[in-house]
Amino acid sequence: MLIESGSVGAHAKIGITLTINGERREIEVAPWTTLLDLLRERLDLTGTKKGCDHGQCGACTVLVDGTRINSCLALAVMKDGAEITTVEGLAGLAQKHGTNTLHPLQEAFIEHDAFQCGYCTPGQLCSSVGLLNEGHARSREEIREAMSGNLCRCGAYTNIVDAIEEVMHQGAAR
Amino acid sequence: MNRFDYVRADTVADAIKALGGDPNARFIAGGTNLVDLMKYNVEKPGRLVDITRLPLKSIEEHAGGLRIGALVSNADLAYDERIQARYPLLASAILAGASAQLRNAASTGGNLNQRTRCYYFYDEGTPCNKREPGSGCPAIGGVNRIHAILGASESCIATNPSDMCVALAALEATVQVSGPEGDRAIAFADYHRLPGDDPSKDNTIKPGEIVVSVDLPPTDYGQHHTYLKLRDRLSYAFALVSVAAALELDGQTVKTARLALGGVAHKPWRNLEAEALLQGKSATRESFKAAADLVLREAKPQSENGFKIELARRAIVRGLEQAAAGTPQSQSDKRIQ
Numbered sequence A: 001m002l003i004e005s006g007s008v009g010a011h012a013k014i015g016i017t018l019t020i021n022g023e024r025r026e027i028e029v030a031p032w033t034t035l036l037d038l039l040r041e042r043l044d045l046t047g048t049k050k051g052c053d054h055g056q057c058g059a060c061t062v063l064v065d066g067t068r069i070n071s072c073l074a075l076a077v078m079k080d081g082a083e084i085t086t087v088e089g090l091a092g093l094a095q096k097h098g099t100n101t102l103h104p105l106q107e108a109f110i111e112h113d114a115f116q117c118g119y120c121t122p123g124q125l126c127s128s129v130g131l132l133n134e135g136h137a138r139s140r141e142e143i144r145e146a147m148s149g150n151l152c153r154c155g156a157y158t159n160i161v162d163a164i165e166e167v168m169h170q171g172a173a174r
Numbered sequence B: 001m002n003r004f005d006y007v008r009a010d011t012v013a014d015a016i017k018a019l020g021g022d023p024n025a026r027f028i029a030g031g032t033n034l035v036d037l038m039k040y041n042v043e044k045p046g047r048l049v050d051i052t053r054l055p056l057k058s059i060e061e062h063a064g065g066l067r068i069g070a071l072v073s074n075a076d077l078a079y080d081e082r083i084q085a086r087y088p089l090l091a092s093a094i095l096a097g098a099s100a101q102l103r104n105a106a107s108t109g110g111n112l113n114q115r116t117r118c119y120y121f122y123d124e125g126t127p128c129n130k131r132e133p134g135s136g137c138p139a140i141g142g143v144n145r146i147h148a149i150l151g152a153s154e155s156c157i158a159t160n161p162s163d164m165c166v167a168l169a170a171l172e173a174t175v176q177v178s179g180p181e182g183d184r185a186i187a188f189a190d191y192h193r194l195p196g197d198d199p200s201k202d203n204t205i206k207p208g209e210i211v212v213s214v215d216l217p218p219t220d221y222g223q224h225h226t227y228l229k230l231r232d233r234l235s236y237a238f239a240l241v242s243v244a245a246a247l248e249l250d251g252q253t254v255k256t257a258r259l260a261l262g263g264v265a266h267k268p269w270r271n272l273e274a275e276a277l278l279q280g281k282s283a284t285r286e287s288f289k290a291a292a293d294l295v296l297r298e299a300k301p302q303s304e305n306g307f308k309i310e311l312a313r314r315a316i317v318r319g320l321e322q323a324a325a326g327t328p329q330s331q332s333d334k335r336i337q
């Protein structure tokens, strides 16, 4: 058995290591803490948003080892050892690849007016970075379908697809 | 969410031991169904056994087919080249479900064991025979637009929500499980069950058992297949009715047919009689209509879902036509040809 919380006292907290936006952190978490609540409530990384808390809206999308997931349905303790990238880390991700102060997708979102209130935007951005990492979507229709896990109540969908399409055609993944 | 102990297992044997036959302990994989249900207090496990580090993440050649590890993610499975080439029906069904984020997190074993989306099941403020045996079924005569038209009982009319499982039923997969009493293989048709008078059980896995793999037999359904999913929104919504259809054709004659429906029953619905009826018939709309009539002969509507019977009839015919023409439904271009 790798870890057993019950063996050190009922419902004990568990020490985990996460690399969040490039910074390695050792954190004690209660097993029922979701990754979303850990980021927002404990680490003050409030860029990641809570919309529905049930996997139905995509506002909480983050990258875990480069893969996009809904952080509201992930238990933080289960991600022990992982690299997490949130919207706060996207610019850093871009700089690491020697580009710009903002991630190309962030620039494209501004360029294309791909948001109104902005609440869904961190999730849309992380999701679109994940989409480019995956490399399965090619056409506009495929982008739309691959982004269907991110709802936008303001209805900025068309511009979001424009932004992603542009960056995709620049071949600027990551 | 309730408080619970957390155990992280690194071998299958450890995981089974850690669950220890405790009816209040649960395996957790992607967490996309279990964590959701825990937030609604529908699931209140005393212990979670994290199985995400078990060595069950590969897809391997097996007996002429493929063996899918229980922890292969829904996304990795759908995009695997061998699955796309040899079992495109399965790839398509998976991509018709949930969202990219959820498919990245969700596992094969978790998808098989996901619970119904019946509104009352999710609402601890209402009775529900599945959640609390003997408390009643408010869906009967209540809000039941998404509920079953086939195989329901007087105690439960819920449906199984999985898309992946509809394709696995059509492909006659086998579920390999391991438990305190050893290993056993369960034919896919026997994995999920009808509600009968005990709707608390969705499937036939025994307490303490873990799904280790899903095996796909060799098939000849690479060319003529489709997964047609009909729902209230074009994406990111559960099926009202879905059809997995696969044909082996000899010219215009049906050699063998597979047909499974989702969204209509407590388990992926297959009707072997209807499949047999198609055998040797020409692949025409008339034959497909006759098969659809047979599948739906015993369909029973609830107060709000009578439309599903006609929807299913048309979906079966259209699905078989798509399969016959070798033009499977695209899961990104949603126009139905």
Ligand SMILES: Cc1cc2nc3c(=O)[nH]c(=O)nc-3n(C[C@H](O)[C@H](O)[C@H](O)COP(=O)(O)OP(=O)(O)OC[C@H]3O[C@@H](n4cnc5c(N)ncnc54)[C@H](O)[C@@H]3O)c2cc1C
Residues within 6 Å of the ligand: A054, A055, A056, B026, B027, B028, B029, B030, B031, B032, B033, B034, B035, B036, B051, B070, B074, B096, B097, B098, B099, B102, B105, B106, B107, B108, B109, B110, B111, B112, B113, B114, B161, B162, B163, B164, B209, B210, B211, B212, B236, B237, B238, B239
């Ligand atoms: C908003 C939303 C929309 C969705 N839309 C769709 C859809 O359109 N179509 C669709 O098919 N699905 C859909 N899903 C459901 C999704 O496919 C399932 O949640 C997912 O497949 C479950 O897998 P998991 O690994 O996350 O399971 P978990 O949540 O980890 O586990 C689910 C259950 O399976 C058990 N379990 C897990 N692994 C094993 C194992 N190896 N052996 C024995 N028991 C095991 C757990 O104990 C638990 O009871 C949707 C989900 C959400 C939240």
Ligand code: SF4
Residues within 6 Å of the ligand: B116, B118, B119, B120, B121, B127, B128, B129, B130, B131, B136, B137, B138, B139, B140, B155, B156, B157, B158, B199
């Ligand atoms: S249909 Fe089944 S799951 Fe829904 S309320 Fe009735 S018993 Fe519960």
Ligand code: FES
Residues within 6 Å of the ligand: A049, A050, A051, A052, A053, A054, A055, A056, A057, A058, A059, A060, A061, A070, A071, A072, A073
């Ligand atoms: S907050 Fe996670 S999907 Fe809505």
Ligand code: FES
Residues within 6 Å of the ligand: A114, A115, A116, A117, A118, A119, A120, A121, A151, A152, A153, A154, A155, A156
């Ligand atoms: S910009 Fe307001 S919800 Fe998307």
